[in-house]
Structures are given as C-alpha cells and as structure tokens.
Amino acid sequence: xxxxxxxxxxxxxxxxxxxxxxxxxxxxxxxxxxxxxxxxxxxxxxxxxxxxxxxxxxxxxxxxxxxxxxxxxxxxxxxxxxxxxxxxxxxxxxxxxxxxxxxxxxxxxxxxxxxxxxxxxxxxxxxxxxxxxxxxxxxxxxxxxxxxxxxxxxxxxxxxxxxxxxxxxxxxxxxxxxxxxxxxxxxxxxxxxxxxxxxxxxxxxxxxxxxxxxxxxxxxxxxxxxxxxxxxxxxxxxxxxxxxxxxxxxxxxxxxxxxxxxxxxxxxxxxxxxxxxxxxxxxxxxxxxxxxxxxxxxxxxxxxxxxxxxxxxxxxxxxxxxxxxxxxxxxxxxxxxxxxxxxxxxxxxxxxxxxxxxxxxxxxxxxxxxxxxxxxxxxxx
Numbered sequence: 001x002x003x004x005x006x007x008x009x010x011x012x013x014x015x016x017x018x019x020x021x022x023x024x025x026x027x028x029x030x031x032x033x034x035x036x037x038x039x040x041x042x043x044x045x046x047x048x049x050x051x052x053x054x055x056x057x058x059x060x061x062x063x064x065x066x067x068x069x070x071x072x073x074x075x076x077x078x079x080x081x082x083x084x085x086x087x088x089x090x091x092x093x094x095x096x097x098x099x100x101x102x103x104x105x106x107x108x109x110x111x112x113x114x115x116x117x118x119x120x121x122x123x124x125x126x127x128x129x130x131x132x133x134x135x136x137x138x139x140x141x142x143x144x145x146x147x148x149x150x151x152x153x154x155x156x157x158x159x160x161x162x163x164x165x166x167x168x169x170x171x172x173x174x175x176x177x178x179x180x181x182x183x184x185x186x187x188x189x190x191x192x193x194x195x196x197x198x199x200x201x202x203x204x205x206x207x208x209x210x211x212x213x214x215x216x217x218x219x220x221x222x223x224x225x226x227x228x229x230x231x232x233x234x235x236x237x238x239x240x241x242x243x244x245x246x247x248x249x250x251x252x253x254x255x256x257x258x259x260x261x262x263x264x265x266x267x268x269x270x271x272x273x274x275x276x277x278x279x280x281x282x283x284x285x286x287x288x289x290x291x292x293x294x295x296x297x298x299x300x301x302x303x304x305x306x307x308x309x310x311x312x313x314x315x316x317x318x319x320x321x322x323x324x325x326x327x328x329x330x331x332x333x334x335x336x337x338x339x340x341x342x343x344x345x346x347x348x349x350x351x352x353x354x355x356x357x358x359x360x361x362x363x364x365x366x367x368x369x370x371x372x373x374x375x376x377x378x379x380x381x
Contacts, residue, residue, distance in 0.1 A: 002332050004271045005059040007252045008087070010042060010079070011263030013286050015067040016102065020136045020202035021195060025265030025284055026066040035075040038286070041293035043082040045262040045282065048296045050086065052270055053260060058087050060249035061095045063117075069099035073111030080115040089116075094248040096121055096160075101139040101147040109154035119247075120159040121191070122147050126167060127181040134168045134208065135195075148185035158245060160189035165219050167195055168208035175219045176226060183230045188245035192223060193238035237320045237368065254317045255325065256333040262298070264289035269305075275335050277305040310334040311341050312378040319374055324355075324362025344377045 014029040061083070071079075076097070083089060096119040097112060109120075124144045126132050132140060151159045161182045165175045182190060194216060197203050211219065224234060232240035236254060239247065253259060261268035265284040271277050283289040283300045292298050305313065314334050318325040327338040345361060348354040353367035353374045367374055 003056070004333060005252050005255075005257040006053060006056045006270075007060045007062065007249050007257065007259040008058050008083075009249075009259050009261045009263075009266055009268065010061065010063045010068075011065065011261065011266040011282075012038070012063060012068040012071060013066045013264040014070055015065060015100075016070070017136065017138050018202075020206075021198065022201060024066070027286060029070060033070055034290070035071045036078065037290060039071075039075055039079045039082065041290040041298075042079060042262050043086065044296065045293040045298040046083070046086055046260075048293075048298060049260055049262065049268075052272075058089060058093065059252055059257070060093060061089075062249040063095075063097045064121075065098055067100050067103060068097050069103040069108075069112075073108045073115070076112055076117065077115040080117070084116075092118070094119055094158075096247070096249060098123065099147070101143040104143070104147045104150045106150045106154055109150060109156070113155040118156070118158060120151050120156050121162060122151065122159060123162045124182065125162060125164045127178050128174060131167045131170065131174070131178075135164070136202075145181070145185070148187065152186075158188050160191055160247065161185060161187045162191045162193075164193060164195045165223060166211050166216050168210060170211055170219075172215065172218060172222060176222055179223050179226055183226070183232075188242045189247060190227065190232055190240045191238055192227065192240060194220070233322075235322045237371070251321075254321055255329060256314045256317055271333075271335070277310065277335070279303055279305055307336060310336055311344075312375070315341075315378050316375060319363055319367070319371060322362065324360060327359045327361075341378075347377050348374050 011025065013025055013027050014033050015026045016029060018026060018028050095117050097117045098121045100123050124147070125135055125137055127141045127144050129141050148159070148161070163178060163182050179192065195210065197207055227234065227240045231242055233243070234240050235246050236250070239250065258270050259268050260270065261280070261282060263282060264286045265282060267279065267281045269277065269279050280299050281301045282298050283292050289298060311334065314330060330336070330341065331338050345354060348367070349356065351373070353364055353370060355362055355364050363371065363374065
C-alpha cells in the first residue's frame with residue numbers, strides 16, 4: 001500500500017478579539033495567555049499521538065488559530081525545539097505560522113524565522129479602514145501594508161496574504177483596489193475568498209448587507225483576471241500562487257492526505273495500516289484541553305470513517321482543485337476501488353460539470369461555479 005503523506009496541524013486558540021464572521025475555535029485573550037503551559041500541553045498531546053504515526057515522515061507543519069502570532073518568540077522557539085526532538089523534520093520543510101497585522105514586530109518575526117518558521121500566512125482581509133471596521137478587525141490599513149514589509153525584512157521569502165471579497169456594501173472598484181494593493185505587497189501566495197455567513201457567528205445573528213449574486217460573480221471574474229495578469233495561477237477555489245509557491249500543507253489536505261491535529265479543538269485524519277481511516281477531535285476549551293493533554297487524554301472523540309462516506313469526503317476536497325485528481329489518487333487515499341465512483345462521475349460529466357482525460361478528472365468552469373451541485377451526487381441517502 002502506497003504511503004500517504006502526513007502533515008501536522010497545531011492549533012493556538014487565542015486571539016485579541018473574536019471577529020464577527022469567524023466560526024473557528026478561537027477565544028478572546030482577556031488576560032495574559034498561558035503560552036508556555038500551552039506549549040507543554042501541545043508537546044504532551046503530540047507524544048500521546050506518536051504511537052499512531054511511528055515511522056511516518058512529516059510533509060508539512062501549519063500553526064493556525066486563533067492568532068498564533070500572539071505567542072512570544074520564546075514560546076514559538078520552545079515549540080519548534082520540542083517538535084524537532086520528537087519528529088523527523090526535514091530541512092526546508094514548509095512550516096507555516098498564521099499571523100495578524102496587529103501583532104507584527106520585526107524583532108519577534110525575525111526570531112520566528114530563526115526558530116524554523118519559513119512561511120507566514122497573514123490575515124489582511126482588506127486594506128480599507130471602513131471595511132476592516134465592518135469586519136471587526138483590530139488592525140488598520142497602514143498596519144496591513146507594514147506587515148508585508150516587516151515579513152520581508154524578517155527574512156521571509158515565502159508568505160501568503162489572506163484577503164476577502166464580497167464585503168458589506170463593497171463595490172467592484174473597492175474589491176479590485178484591495179486586491180491590487182495585496183498584489184503590490186509582492187506575496188508569493190494569495191488566498192482570495194468570498195465572505196460567507198457561517199452559523200454560530202455574530203454575523204449570522206445580525207447579518208450585514210452583502211453584494212448580490214450578480215455583483216459577486218463580477219467581482220470574482222474581475223479579480224481572477226487581475227491575479228492572472230500579475231502572474232498568480234489559481235490552483236484551488238480560493239488559492240492563487242506564483243510558480244513553485246503552492247501551499248504544500250493545504251494541497252495535502254485537499255488531496256485527502258493525512259494530518260495529525262494537536263491543540264485545543266484541533267481535528268485530524270489518519271489512515272491506519274489495517275486499511276481503516278480514523279478521524280480524531282481534541283478537547284475544545286483551552287483550559288480543559290491543557291489539563292487533559294497533561295493526562296495524555298487530549299482527544300474528545302475518535303471515529304472510523306465508513307467506506308460509504310469516504311467518496312464524499314474525498315470529492316469535497318479534490319473537486320476544489322484546478323487540476324482535479326486521478327483515479328489512482330482516489331483509490332490510494334480512500335482505499336476504495338475506483339469503480340465505486342465511476343457512475344457518479346459520469347453523471348456529473350453529463351451535466352457539464354466535470355472534464356476528464358487519461359484517468360484524470362477536474363471541474364469544468366461551470367463545475368467550479370456549481371460545486372455544490374456536483375457534490376450532491378456523492379451524498380448518501
């Protein structure tokens with residue numbers, strides 16, 4: 001059986017302020033964050049998971065949140081040192097840390113770089129002060145612009161900017177101005193995605209006025225033209241990269257690779273030697289998580305992914321990719337015979353939502369616009 005790539009996701013759950021659109025497991029840091037105790041808990045969590053991944057190399061590491069850049073350089077160095085002691089980390093492996101512009105300090109970020117972090121993902125969202133205020137962000141436009149400059153001075157030659165479109169009362173010109181400013185910051189990667197209203201968020205309870213569907217379509221097409229003209233290739237629904245700078249960690253996730261999740265509320269997926277696929281979830285609340293991790297019981301739940309659900313899970317991710325997937329990859333990652341999805345793929349093709357050639361399948365332009373319609377075929381009754 002061909003080895004499946006394994007990534008490591010590390011969740012740091014605190015942020016300065018909870019954004020009204022955010023449905024991630026994040027908690028406002030009302031007092032000093034117990035960063036060193038939390039790092040100890042993360043490493044204990046990792047140790048409890050090691051028996052499940054013995055002998056498997058790590059393909060990438062992603063430190064997400066919350067706001068991981070709330071942690072001091074000393075705490076991140078302690079974390080990175082602990083990871084190196086416990087895992088075979090290859091030189092030049094992609095190691096990403098999420099950061100917010102309000103937390104940018106060149107000295108701290110230079111220390112992050114020295115500790116082994118080699119990629120940043122910076123949550124800009126907009127360069128408009130009015131839009132940032134509407135989104136509940138605590139940074140302003142000048143801090144957003146400074147963040148990219150500080151990242152470069154700190155030694156980062158690989159960083160992503162997160163940017164939203166379809167913001168409250170946003171016009172076409174405002175969206176494209178935002179995107180052009182992001183391009184002018186010279187990132188190697190851009191995540192450009194539509195603001196959506198998620199359950200269990202403040203925006204869900206008090207929805208803002210968002211652009212209508214026709215304008216959203218125009219925004220998306222205009223932005224894609226602008227990005228392509230600037231040398232960014234779209235390789236996933238909301239991901240654009242300069243050549244050789246696609247995000248390895250996210251690609252592994254979208255290709256139904258394995259990932260170990262540590263940290264409060266982190267989840268993971270592991271393919272086991274017996275052919276089963278297991279998903280795990282960690283205790284959500286930070287204080288309770290730290291207690292359970294130190295007792296070697298950080299998981300809150302574990303379940304086996306049924307064979308009937310694997311096709312849906314695989315397609316939910318792989319159909320987001322511009323280059324799609326191969327029949328071989330499907331079988332390798334799901335441990336299923338490709339025949340179980342051939343008829344369903346044919347149905348999608350007949351609707352004009354899918355293209356194929358030489359055993360490879362990818363969404364058509366129409367398929368990308370109607371991914372939910374394509375996915376309905378894989379939902380089991």
